[in-house]
Amino acid sequence: MKRILIGLTALLVSGYAYAAEPAKVVDTSAGKVYATESGMTLYTFDKDTKGADKSACEDKCIVKWPPFLAAEGAAAEGEWTLVDVTDKDGAAKKMWAYEGWPLYLYVDDTAAGDVKGDGAGGVWHVAKAD
Numbered sequence: 001m002k003r004i005l006i007g008l009t010a011l012l013v014s015g016y017a018y019a020a021e022p023a024k025v026v027d028t029s030a031g032k033v034y035a036t037e038s039g040m041t042l043y044t045f046d047k048d049t050k051g052a053d054k055s056a057c058e059d060k061c062i063v064k065w066p067p068f069l070a071a072e073g074a075a076a077e078g079e080w081t082l083v084d085v086t087d088k089d090g091a092a093k094k095m096w097a098y099e100g101w102p103l104y105l106y107v108d109d110t111a112a113g114d115v116k117g118d119g120a121g122g123v124w125h126v127a128k129a130d
Helices: 002-018 060-064
Strands: 024-028 031-035 043-045 080-086 092-098 124-126
Antiparallel strands (some): 080 092
């Protein structure tokens, strides 16, 4: 009986660890924003359509604004969904979206917490955390 309880507890704990959000919230000069685990700021793109199943950023765009890629086998959960994207290498991949908006990084952000892409071209914005 004790072994069963320990096994069930381990299974539940591992399930919670797997369901962790793909991004974290960090404080920046632009306020609280979503960022990668390493602290790199995430951005949204006005030319995307909320809830669409594919990113609108392609070709030269995706080189300057890399997608926030999901690990193989990642699953959507809650407000975090997956969107199709063609990466700079031409491969079809999945990227993360929050509340229906695909998320990107910016190549000119070189340190955790940088927000150099905010407002770029009038269409790029930090992914604000509520």
